[in-house]
Amino acid sequence: MTEVTTLMPATKKAETQANSAARLGLWLTLPAQLLVLFIALFPILMQVYISLTDWSPLDGIPWWRAYELWIGLLNYTDLMADSRFWGALWRTLFVMLVCVPVQFLLGLGLAVLFVDDFRGKRVLYSTLLVPMMVVPAVAGYMFFMLFQSGGPVNDLLSFFTSEPVRIAWLSDPDLALIAVMVADIWQWTPLMFLILLAGMISVPQDQQMAAILLGASWWRRFFTIVLPRMKSIIIIALAIRVIEIFKIFDTLFIMTGGGPGVATETISVYIYKVTQQELIWSYVAAIALAILIVLSVVSVFAIKRMQRGQDG
Amino acid sequence: MQRSIAFEAFRYAVILGIVAISLVPTLWMISMAFKPIAEWSAAGADLTWWPRNPTLDNFRFIFGQSSTELIVALERTAGRPIFASLLTASVGTLIAMTAGTAAAYGLSRFGQGGNLPLALIQLRLFPPMAVMIPVMIMWSFLGLIDNWFGLSLIYGIVTLPFAFWLMKTFFDDMPREIEDAALVEGCTRWRVFLRITLPMMRPALASSALFVFILNWSDYLIALLLTTRDWATIPVYMASLSSSMTGQLYGAKAALGVIAAVPPIIMGIAIQKHLVRGLTFGALKE
Numbered sequence: 281m282t283e284v285t286t287l288m289p290a291t292k293k294a295e296t297q298a299n300s301a302a303r304l305g306l307w308l309t310l311p312a313q314l315l316v317l318f319i320a321l322f323p324i325l326m327q328v329y330i331s332l333t334d335w336s337p338l339d340g341i342p343w344w345r346a347y348e349l350w351i352g353l354l355n356y357t358d359l360m361a362d363s364r365f366w367g368a369l370w371r372t373l374f375v376m377l378v379c380v381p382v383q384f385l386l387g388l389g390l391a392v393l394f395v396d397d398f399r400g401k402r403v404l405y406s407t408l409l410v411p412m413m414v415v416p417a418v419a420g421y422m423f424f425m426l427f428q429s430g431g432p433v434n435d436l437l438s439f440f441t442s443e444p445v446r447i448a449w450l451s452d453p454d455l456a457l458i459a460v461m462v463a464d465i466w467q468w469t470p471l472m473f474l475i476l477l478a479g480m481i482s483v484p485q486d487q488q489m490a491a492i493l494l495g496a497s498w499w500r501r502f503f504t505i506v507l508p509r510m511k512s513i514i515i516i517a518l519a520i521r522v523i524e525i526f527k528i529f530d531t532l533f534i535m536t537g538g539g540p541g542v543a544t545e546t547i548s549v550y551i552y553k554v555t556q557q558e559l560i561w562s563y564v565a566a567i568a569l570a571i572l573i574v575l576s577v578v579s580v581f582a583i584k585r586m587q588r589g590q591d592g
Numbered sequence: 593m594q595r596s597i598a599f600e601a602f603r604y605a606v607i608l609g610i611v612a613i614s615l616v617p618t619l620w621m622i623s624m625a626f627k628p629i630a631e632w633s634a635a636g637a638d639l640t641w642w643p644r645n646p647t648l649d650n651f652r653f654i655f656g657q658s659s660t661e662l663i664v665a666l667e668r669t670a671g672r673p674i675f676a677s678l679l680t681a682s683v684g685t686l687i688a689m690t691a692g693t694a695a696a697y698g699l700s701r702f703g704q705g706g707n708l709p710l711a712l713i714q715l716r717l718f719p720p721m722a723v724m725i726p727v728m729i730m731w732s733f734l735g736l737i738d739n740w741f742g743l744s745l746i747y748g749i750v751t752l753p754f755a756f757w758l759m760k761t762f763f764d765d766m767p768r769e770i771e772d773a774a775l776v777e778g779c780t781r782w783r784v785f786l787r788i789t790l791p792m793m794r795p796a797l798a799s800s801a802l803f804v805f806i807l808n809w810s811d812y813l814i815a816l817l818l819t820t821r822d823w824a825t826i827p828v829y830m831a832s833l834s835s836s837m838t839g840q841l842y843g844a845k846a847a848l849g850v851i852a853a854v855p856p857i858i859m860g861i862a863i864q865k866h867l868v869r870g871l872t873f874g875a876l877k878e
Binding site: 312534 | 600603606614616618620639691692702703704705711714715718719721724725729730749782812816817842849853856857860861864871875876
């Protein structure tokens, strides 16, 4: 009997303590939850509504009365036939397909060179990281200057070919895209390098030592031990770059403004132009929603697969 | 492990080559910032790689002092945009860190808010351009366009994923014994969080805050959409800094670029250890 009476209050106390902990946890997560709701739920509902109308801020009616300009799914059918949109999407994917592999291979190569110790490693490592810390808009301006027809890039080319080179990089439709990709590779190869090096260092040494004792060559060890062990890190690094290049705007917009013509117009630049210059906001809402839906499906699918991969 | 001298030579050659190339754009801008107007662009075939007559005129110019060579007067000087960048990035960091740290603690210790990790990664995934229409409509309705708080609030939300994930990994790493001991002593959980956990996490908080600040300071697109004049940040102001009379004001823009680029580089090097953790959402710790 005495045991029960002393136990009772103790369990009760533990219960209330657990309850208060749960409540505190809820309160602590509340601000973040509200901010996410605020930026996710409300804007998306608003986008769904506006995208079904022909509303623009110039119409002189507030957005909640946009139903007066109801056009149903017309914006979406327009989007399917919008060659400028598909062009921008294709261009964004092209930049991705060129830049991500180049950044990956350069980053991986540098990581291999940095994986063991050598004199001056720390200073060189920090110096290599500088580009990714430069404000992207400022990086865009740097490359804008470098690629001027009287700028240093042409100056170097003149030096090597010993005849005056006057290429108008940023006003040539083909070369402008190359210049933009050079800037992206310059700025974001360090990010690949940083992540891949961290991943490479975390590969355990024991298997490698065993392989060395067995006389496996460096290449063999790299491809059969190191790279497979880095698989999930490589996927993360590639995913980060793919996501970021899909959003590419700052550097590119400062360098070329999407031009000449539409030669460097990516998805973000296209949406920006329709928003600011043509002001067809209902159409922008439709584009944005289409992108959000596709990205959500892809991301949920990718994250599910990655989780399954980690379990197995 | 012993490597051959040939390999060491190869390694240094490649690394130094890449370091040199990667420094050129930054050095070019720094050099440009100190060049007088005559050396800004190639007159004829002669391009100045390093300023022959270094000058501080470009810096004076963007702060409103015109020199004999640069007689154009600026309509707006750089002081205000620099202040706008500082204020909005700081307040944005404060919002992200407050909400992010609280939520990270709530999830790490009490298992609440299990939906947040995925929701925040998805938030990071979407191009900001794709949610800006509703934000612009709401902001103009609330009078937050070209307003420091309007910009700060969006910054806080956009960088919340980073603040949350960074702090979550730091809380996950922190041993619970000290907190448990304080609880046994009779402290309330709230007091434990404020008086014991947060002070212990000071270095982690500082690194995360610097990381988030760099991201906010680096923004261009959001400020371009949400500010027009009074609260234009440095990149927005910089893009507007061309005059029809002088064409591109190379040196002046470069000077402004140096001012914009230096703080994040210093901060970034200071928190180098945690960069990987922050950029990979804590999937990798160094």
